[in-house]
Amino acid sequence: MIDLAILGLLDEQDLHGYELKKQLAELVGxxxxxxxxxxxxxxxxxxxxxxxxxxxxxxxxxxxxxxxGALSGEIAAFRARLGRPAKGRRTRKVYGITAIGRSRLRExxxxxxxxxxxxxxxxAFCHTLxxxxxxxxxxxxxxxxxxxxxxxxxxxxxxxxxxxxxxxxHDTQTITHDLAWIDELIGxxxxxxxxxxxxxxxxxPITKTRSHSQEGTPx
Amino acid sequence: MIDLAILGLLDEQDLHGYELKKQLAELVGxxxxxxxxxxxxxxxxxxxxxxxxxxxxxxxxxxxxxxxGALSGEIAAFRARLGRPAKGRRTRKVYGITAIGRSRLRExxxxxxxxxxxxxxxxAFCHTLxxxxxxxxxxxxxxxxxxxxxxxxxxxxxxxxxxxxxxxxHDTQTITHDLAWIDELIGxxxxxxxxxxxxxxxxxPITKTRSHSQEGTPx
DNA sequence: GTCATCATGTAAGCCGTTACATGATTGC
DNA sequence: GCAATCATGTAACGGCTTACATGATGAC
Numbered sequence: 001m002i003d004l005a006i007l008g009l010l011d012e013q014d015l016h017g018y019e020l021k022k023q024l025a026e027l028v029g030x031x032x033x034x035x036x037x038x039x040x041x042x043x044x045x046x047x048x049x050x051x052x053x054x055x056x057x058x059x060x061x062x063x064x065x066x067x068x069g070a071l072s073g074e075i076a077a078f079r080a081r082l083g084r085p086a087k088g089r090r091t092r093k094v095y096g097i098t099a100i101g102r103s104r105l106r107e108x109x110x111x112x113x114x115x116x117x118x119x120x121x122x123x124a125f126c127h128t129l130x131x132x133x134x135x136x137x138x139x140x141x142x143x144x145x146x147x148x149x150x151x152x153x154x155x156x157x158x159x160x161x162x163x164x165x166x167x168x169x170h171d172t173q174t175i176t177h178d179l180a181w182i183d184e185l186i187g188x189x190x191x192x193x194x195x196x197x198x199x200x201x202x203x204x205p206i207t208k209t210r211s212h213s214q215e216g217t218p219x
Numbered sequence: 220m221i222d223l224a225i226l227g228l229l230d231e232q233d234l235h236g237y238e239l240k241k242q243l244a245e246l247v248g249x250x251x252x253x254x255x256x257x258x259x260x261x262x263x264x265x266x267x268x269x270x271x272x273x274x275x276x277x278x279x280x281x282x283x284x285x286x287x288g289a290l291s292g293e294i295a296a297f298r299a300r301l302g303r304p305a306k307g308r309r310t311r312k313v314y315g316i317t318a319i320g321r322s323r324l325r326e327x328x329x330x331x332x333x334x335x336x337x338x339x340x341x342x343a344f345c346h347t348l349x350x351x352x353x354x355x356x357x358x359x360x361x362x363x364x365x366x367x368x369x370x371x372x373x374x375x376x377x378x379x380x381x382x383x384x385x386x387x388x389h390d391t392q393t394i395t396h397d398l399a400w401i402d403e404l405i406g407x408x409x410x411x412x413x414x415x416x417x418x419x420x421x422x423x424p425i426t427k428t429r430s431h432s433q434e435g436t437p438x
Numbered sequence: 439g440t441c442a443t444c445a446t447g448t449a450a451g452c453c454g455t456t457a458c459a460t461g462a463t464t465g466c
Numbered sequence: 467g468c469a470a471t472c473a474t475g476t477a478a479c480g481g482c483t484t485a486c487a488t489g490a491t492g493a494c
Contacts, residue, residue, distance in 0.1 A: 002481090018445050026374055029367065029390070038482050040447055091490080092445060116251075123386050148248065155245055162407060167342050170400045171248070177396060181389045188381060221454090237473050257454050259475055310462075311473060444491075452483085463472070 001118040002034055002042045007051065007105040008125035010097040014055055017043060017093065027124055028117065043095060051101035054093050109133075112140050123185070131193040138189055142182045149175050220337040221253055221261045226270065226324040227344035229316040233274055236262060236312065246343055247336065262314060270320035273312050328352075331359050342404070350412040357408055361401045368394050 009015060009023055017040055025033040034042075046052045097105070108114075109122055110133055119141055126134050152172055228234060228242050236259055244252040253261075265271045316324070327333075328341055329352055338360055345353050371391055 016445080017447090030370060031367075035483060036446075037448085037484070041481090044447090120386060120390075124383050126382050127380050148250075151249060161346050163345050163404070164343050166400075166404065166407075167339060170397075171339075174393070174396065177393065178389075181385070185382070185385065188385075235473080236475090254455060255474075256456070256476085260454090263475090440494090442491100442493085445489085446487105448485100448487080450483105450485085452481105454479105454481090456477100456479085458477075459475085461473085464470085466468085466470105 001115070001121060002038060003046060003051075004105070004108040004118060004125070005034070005121050006039075006042060006046060007097060007101050007108065008121065010052055010095055011102060011105055011125070011128065014094050014096040016095065020095075028121065032117070046101065047095070049100065049104075050098055051104050052095045053098055055096040110137060112137075131189060131196050134189040135186065135193055138182055138186045142179065142186065145175055145179050145182060149179070220334070220340060221257060222265060222270075223324070223327040223337060223344070224253070224340050225258075225261060225265060226316060226320050226327065227340065229271055229314055230321060230324055230344070230347065233313050233315040235314065239314075247340065251336070265320065266314070268319065268323075269317055270323050271314045272317055274315045329356060331356075350408060350415050353408040354405065354412055357401055357405045361398065361405065364394055364398050364401060368398070 005024055005027065006020060009020060009027075015023065017036075020043075021034060021036065021039050024039070028034075043052065047054065105125070105128070109125060109129055111118075111122075114122060122137060126137060129137070149172070152168075152175070224243055224246065225239060228239060228246075234242065236255070239262075240253060240255065240258055243258070247253075262271065266273065324344070324347070328344060328348055330337075330341075333341060341356060345356060348356065368391070371387075371394070
């Protein structure tokens with residue numbers, strides 16, 4: 001999940017760790033937010049994989065040293081050895097995404113083993129997918145939610161106690177709410193797909209997906 | 220969380236690991252369910268703490284071999300070497316809760332550092348709390364959700380892209396839905412509190428808690 | 439000059455998942 | 467006899483959180 005979020009954000013703009021964390025927090029919520037202790041190691045890992053690379057120190061840094069390739073890490077140390085950082089500016093390491101990173105991002109965006117939290121991040125960055133990939137992503141999610149709802153109908157119902165019953169009902173409503181949202185997303189994605197098919201009508205017509213769960217609003 | 224769930228279930232009835240897992244799955248959902256790899260170690264840990272203890276092997280098993288401590292793994296091999304198990308019944312270990320376990324359960328039920336998932340388990344077993352503890356638990360949760368909603372109003376709003384905006388709105392609606400649910404729970408708990416005050420009117424009258432978030436349904 | 443914030447990292451430890459290893463019972 | 471389910475564990479591995487260590491900048 002953290003890889004997906006990092007790559008997704010870096011695909012939009014170059015960022016340094018601290019700023020990355022802030023944007024991450026805004027994306028997924030402050031709590032359940034990524035901590036430095038997982039962010040920096042994740043960045044280091046992605047850098048080692050060649051998915052991201054450190055770019056300039058963002059600020060003035062006149063007489064820019066030709067920062068090609070894998071030297072990025074060295075440069076900070078170099079500046080530190082020289083004396084102070086490149087002039088009134090702090091030592092921060094700005095990362096950018098690479099071709100490898102973009103390829104990895106595309107993989108992660110369509111990964112169907114993603115958990116709930118990861119799915120929301122996939123939605124946040126799904127605009128980079130092809131319309132049909134987006135539709136597929138949403139429909140897989142819809143099927144999963146549908147499965148949960150059916151499963152919940154199958155078992156349970158025996159839940160003893162006011163609070164336990166209330167809890168179960170709330171869970172059911174939450175899934176139903178999520179389903180309604182996914183249906184909205186599918187609608188939007190289908191519209192885009194239709195629009196792109198108009199430009200290139202070589203693809204097949206839209207197939208309807210039917211739900212196994214009952215429609216309507218159960219009291 | 221797993222300790223809370225185990226103790227809560229064992230407080231209702233004695234259970235063996237496998238059955239415990241099934242009931243756990245029903246309680247919190249099959250996915251996000253506890254795996255054996257965490258359940259059995261958790262049971263072992265709780266047993267070592269004296270919070271649970273193994274009771275009879277449920278079934279006939281006469282001449283039960285004393286299954287103490289860390290030998291368990293060896294014993295299976297031992298029995299296998301000897302011949303067949305202790306007589307026509309399966310080897311299952313049924314656990315029961317102890318006084319220590321009940322005390323620990325009460326602690327975990329009112330623990331205010333619980334995460335979202337843990338809170339739902341607290342609700343599932345909150346009937347064992349005193350009415351005022353229940354009200355306090357719910358109101359702390361309400362305050363937390365309120366905080367999230369306010370925080371979300373504070374920042375954001377700049378979210379670019381259809382899908383990102385839809386995601387944000389869905390999150391907000393989910394929190395609002397959760398808030399409405401908590402308010403229901405608070406209502407129920409307050410009613411119980413009032414009922415118990417009727418019997419013992421020594422406690423103080425109900426104080427109203429006001430929300431910081433706007434009421435009504437934002438489009 | 440000191441405090442808050444910005445900024446980057448490391449280390450220990452916890453907790454949980456996956457996969458492995460075993461074996462019993464029941465139904466077909 | 468074979469498969470599915472019941473049943474209990476261990477071991478390896480990974481990832482995340484917490485806490486620690488360090489230091490710069492800017493505001494008051």
